[in-house]
Amino acid sequence: MSFSNFSFFQVFEQTDFNFSFSGENKKKILVIFEEKNLIDDIEYIDKILSVAKINLKTDCLYTICKPDAVILPPLALWFEKIKCGKIIIFGFDAERFACNFQNYLNRCIAFADYKVVFCDNLERIRTSNTESKKQLREALINLVVV
Numbered sequence: 001m002s003f004s005n006f007s008f009f010q011v012f013e014q015t016d017f018n019f020s021f022s023g024e025n026k027k028k029i030l031v032i033f034e035e036k037n038l039i040d041d042i043e044y045i046d047k048i049l050s051v052a053k054i055n056l057k058t059d060c061l062y063t064i065c066k067p068d069a070v071i072l073p074p075l076a077l078w079f080e081k082i083k084c085g086k087i088i089i090f091g092f093d094a095e096r097f098a099c100n101f102q103n104y105l106n107r108c109i110a111f112a113d114y115k116v117v118f119c120d121n122l123e124r125i126r127t128s129n130t131e132s133k134k135q136l137r138e139a140l141i142n143l144v145v146v
Helices: 038-052 075-082 122-127 130-144
Strands: 006-008 029-033 060-064 086-090 099-101 108-111 114-119
Touching (some): 029 075, 038 060, 038 122, 075 086, 114 130
Parallel strands (some): 086 114
Antiparallel strands (some): 006 099
């Protein structure tokens, strides 16, 4: 699914990009999430991604961001620094990445050669209704479609 009604915020120039990453990144997908219980979170994210035939540890790079971080680098900087074309973000609003997307949650947003999916946090996904889970599954499948 593609959206054309979105914009990016003007942000200050940011050169600080100190994140550590794990994973083999075979499919050039970056996964960003906040840590609650690392081992359980990684297992649950892997289960979520499996509906789109994505394996977190082999197909992706992943990093953990602190939920209380006031400013995260803008989305464009993530694409540039990581050299990936697809990003999946769990638990952070688009505004935290200097984006002004409307009706974006659990949808695959495509622009230029890039795709991004913003998802609820893991706790909310665990307790969400069937329709929300179906929407997330479709977004992830659309993310990997070439």
